[in-house]
Amino acid sequence: MRSTFTIFALLTMALLSFALYEALVVAPTEQTMGDVQRIFYYHVPSAITAFLLFSINFIASIVYLVRRSPRADALALTTAEVGVVFCTVVLVTGPLWARPVWGIWWTWDARLTSTLVLWLIYVSYLILRRYSSSGQTAVLAAVLAIFGFLDVPFVYLANRLFRTQHPQPVLFGGPDSGLDPRMRFALLMNMLAFAAFAALLSWIRYRLERARQHFEETQALDALVNPVPGSNRSINNAG
Amino acid sequence: MTAADSHPVASAAPQATPVVTGLLPIFFSTLRKDLRLEWRSKDAINSMLFFALLVVVIFSFAFNPTAEESRRIAGGLIWVAFLFAAVVALNQTWARELRNQVLDAYRVAPAPANSLFLAKAFGNFIFVGVLEALMTPLFMVFYNLRSIGPAYQLAIVAAAATWALVVNGTFFATISLHTRSREVMLPLILFPISIPALLAMVEATTFILTGEGSPRFWIVLLAVYDVVFTTISLLLFETVLRAE
Numbered sequence: 001m002r003s004t005f006t007i008f009a010l011l012t013m014a015l016l017s018f019a020l021y022e023a024l025v026v027a028p029t030e031q032t033m034g035d036v037q038r039i040f041y042y043h044v045p046s047a048i049t050a051f052l053l054f055s056i057n058f059i060a061s062i063v064y065l066v067r068r069s070p071r072a073d074a075l076a077l078t079t080a081e082v083g084v085v086f087c088t089v090v091l092v093t094g095p096l097w098a099r100p101v102w103g104i105w106w107t108w109d110a111r112l113t114s115t116l117v118l119w120l121i122y123v124s125y126l127i128l129r130r131y132s133s134s135g136q137t138a139v140l141a142a143v144l145a146i147f148g149f150l151d152v153p154f155v156y157l158a159n160r161l162f163r164t165q166h167p168q169p170v171l172f173g174g175p176d177s178g179l180d181p182r183m184r185f186a187l188l189m190n191m192l193a194f195a196a197f198a199a200l201l202s203w204i205r206y207r208l209e210r211a212r213q214h215f216e217e218t219q220a221l222d223a224l225v226n227p228v229p230g231s232n233r234s235i236n237n238a239g
Numbered sequence: 240m241t242a243a244d245s246h247p248v249a250s251a252a253p254q255a256t257p258v259v260t261g262l263l264p265i266f267f268s269t270l271r272k273d274l275r276l277e278w279r280s281k282d283a284i285n286s287m288l289f290f291a292l293l294v295v296v297i298f299s300f301a302f303n304p305t306a307e308e309s310r311r312i313a314g315g316l317i318w319v320a321f322l323f324a325a326v327v328a329l330n331q332t333w334a335r336e337l338r339n340q341v342l343d344a345y346r347v348a349p350a351p352a353n354s355l356f357l358a359k360a361f362g363n364f365i366f367v368g369v370l371e372a373l374m375t376p377l378f379m380v381f382y383n384l385r386s387i388g389p390a391y392q393l394a395i396v397a398a399a400a401t402w403a404l405v406v407n408g409t410f411f412a413t414i415s416l417h418t419r420s421r422e423v424m425l426p427l428i429l430f431p432i433s434i435p436a437l438l439a440m441v442e443a444t445t446f447i448l449t450g451e452g453s454p455r456f457w458i459v460l461l462a463v464y465d466v467v468f469t470t471i472s473l474l475l476f477e478t479v480l481r482a483e
Binding site: 065117120121123124125127128131132133136139140143144146147148150151154155157158159161162 | 407410411414417418419420424427428430431432434435436438439442456457460463464467468471475478479482
């Protein structure tokens, strides 16, 4: 198990390095925006990775509600956390890119607002997990995850409708509109690299969460079998 | 001999009281109970009304619009005020049940959990609806509002919007029962998910008030939102209620 992890980690590092090289050196400089456009190779793959992770969170939450498997719960928590990290990267690299190119840090257009709302939904999921005081955290969180994910199409629809009715200046014709093939290759490499990186982070986090679950279980069992001396809580003393 | 004994209660054979487990009878009896309790104490309505009024006054310091402008922003202001006031109502959805351990009784009762959910949601719907009916004339006065579009559409929007808020709100109130800082958790998890509905209700209201454009798409979006989230709430409520 450990060797598989090490091999995968090394592979991911190699992939990330290659993707970085592709993005910063090999890919041609964009016509209008110049070198700043290279943030694109981090911005878009992060967004796709975040959405992939949130989709996995949705499925894991459903599986948890059906099977009550602690592994599904660990996966749900992991993908939500790592997904929020990548979504944060999107929300930070976006304005960093926007400022030199559009002259503004932020605008309430459809895509940006939807991504922000997505981030808000999953942060609220993490807050619920942190603030839950019962042993049923997993169930409640899974339910919220389902609500949150089903809300996403509404968020996109509402924002698209809002922005078509209040037209904003056309800012960017979509990331793939007429993309140079060398750019497309760099983008693909980065998507792969980021997906691998997300998988690595998720692997680590998942193992950590499973270890925490085992620890809690052991603690609970221990409290049952070995009571605190002086208290009358023990399964050995009947009544 | 107490007064009770003097009544000839079914003295012959002890009759078993019928166990009521149907969805509708329990729904109606729970709803009636909640409405009666609220009517007597007027807890929720009073605090909601005062809170909404405060929000309106405070907003008046943030914006100082002309009549034309006020029609454009009133939609947003109204719904933000109603949203915050609705949270006040939603937070006390389960307050009485918690105080008297009634919730545990509900959990073990054979009654279908959904009847409880629907009763609570409808109760909240009625409370927030009453608030809206009382606050709307006040809004019209404070912001010199006069609807340019057909005003009856406002009622449709209000109904769909209020249901969107209370159906999710009642559900999340149940979730936040099991959290620390319960009152803060409810808006924290309710607001992000309600954003599409909020956008829809604000836009629809603005379009009706200003008469610029058709609110139809927004009303349809609200209706679809209502259907989807009512369905999920009904499917998942039992899970959340039984989670102790």
